[in-house]
Amino acid sequence: xxxxxxxxxxxxxxxxxxxxxxxxxxxxxxxxxxxxxxxxxxxxxxxxxxxxxxxxxxxxxxxxxxxxxxxxxxxxxxxxxxxxxxxxxxxxxxxxxxxxxxxxxxxxxxxxxxxxxxxxxxxxxxxxxxxxxxxxxxxxxxxxxxxxxxxxxxxxxxxxxxxxxxxxxxxxxxxxxxxxxxxxxxxxxxxxxxxxxxxxxxxxxxxxx
Amino acid sequence: xxxxxxxxxxxxxxxxxxxxxxxxxxxxxxxxxxxxxxxxxxxxxxxxxxxxxxxxxxxxxxxxxxxxxxxxxxxxxxxxxxxxxxxxxxxxxxxxxxx
Numbered sequence: 001x002x003x004x005x006x007x008x009x010x011x012x013x014x015x016x017x018x019x020x021x022x023x024x025x026x027x028x029x030x031x032x033x034x035x036x037x038x039x040x041x042x043x044x045x046x047x048x049x050x051x052x053x054x055x056x057x058x059x060x061x062x063x064x065x066x067x068x069x070x071x072x073x074x075x076x077x078x079x080x081x082x083x084x085x086x087x088x089x090x091x092x093x094x095x096x097x098x099x100x101x102x103x104x105x106x107x108x109x110x111x112x113x114x115x116x117x118x119x120x121x122x123x124x125x126x127x128x129x130x131x132x133x134x135x136x137x138x139x140x141x142x143x144x145x146x147x148x149x150x151x152x153x154x155x156x157x158x159x160x161x162x163x164x165x166x167x168x169x170x171x172x173x174x175x176x177x178x179x180x181x182x183x184x185x186x187x188x189x190x191x192x193x194x195x196x197x198x199x200x201x202x203x204x205x206x207x208x209x
Numbered sequence: 210x211x212x213x214x215x216x217x218x219x220x221x222x223x224x225x226x227x228x229x230x231x232x233x234x235x236x237x238x239x240x241x242x243x244x245x246x247x248x249x250x251x252x253x254x255x256x257x258x259x260x261x262x263x264x265x266x267x268x269x270x271x272x273x274x275x276x277x278x279x280x281x282x283x284x285x286x287x288x289x290x291x292x293x294x295x296x297x298x299x300x301x302x303x304x305x306x307x308x
Contacts (some may be wrong), residue, residue, distance in 0.1 A: 044306060048248065051244065051247065051248045051251070052244055052245050052248045053244055054244055055240070055244040055247050056234070056239060056244075056247045056248070056251060057240070
């Protein structure tokens with residue numbers, strides 16, 4: 001009887017396996033990009049931390065998209081503007097978030113950076129007047145001040161209209177390249193959406209745009 | 210049938226908690242809870258499911274384990290005991306990590 005059930009379970013499990021279609025010889029095998037693999041190892045932590053602050057409905061995959069947009073999922077990187085670690089926290093923001101959380105978290109440690117990311121995003125989202133996530137992600141990148149001013153000038157929570165009213169500065173990098181902070185901020189939400197969508201596991205009632 | 214009922218009674222706590230949390234999450238009532246509590250409910254569901262899964266696997270795949278060793282006993286079932294413990298740990302961890 002025991003053997004019967006064992007075999008039955010094995011047959012049932014094998015039914016869940018789908019045979020891979022053979023790859024035609026003419027198609028080259030495309031390796032998975034390293035960056036995708038890097039981000040994959042943080043999926044579970046991002047999911048848990050974002051669920052903890054936002055609830056089980058939250059589209060946590062945008063949190064992964066955010067890490068990819070910020071640091072390409074590299075935990076040890078320091079940017080030219082002093083952004084630290086996976087979530088690219090500025091030193092002053094790290095200090096601020098640690099004070100709020102009552103801890104001394106290190107932005108270079110992935111699990112702690114992800115905790116700080118989720119906490120800070122949740123805090124920022126409380127100031128989001130329209131609850132559309134693109135605004136919160138852009139606030140993470142460049143603060144609420146400029147966004148609120150652009151919203152006031154545009155008269156509507158419309159990304160294209162607000163972009164037209166953007167009057168942020170253009171900075172000159174050491175390499176000679178210019179960086180238009182309006183482009184940086186308004187493309188940030190698009191990058192988070194595009195990168196994050198690759199990790200989506202379903203739908204969410206939260207509105208992104 | 211008696212054996213199945215006996216096994217269900219052994220895991221009744223996980224069976225009940227699994228059913229309760231499935232109802233909570235499946236019905237949408239979880240939205241009334243604070244997010245940290247929602248996460249705890251999800252984790253509890255996963256651990257209960259993992260435990261029951263491991264228990265069924267163990268009952269089907271392994272012989273019974275003698276957990277107490279009698280004095281002067283020649284038999285040493287420690288390897289099987291560790292295998293069973295490992296099975297439970299791995300399956301519950303796999304379920305818990307998934308959420």
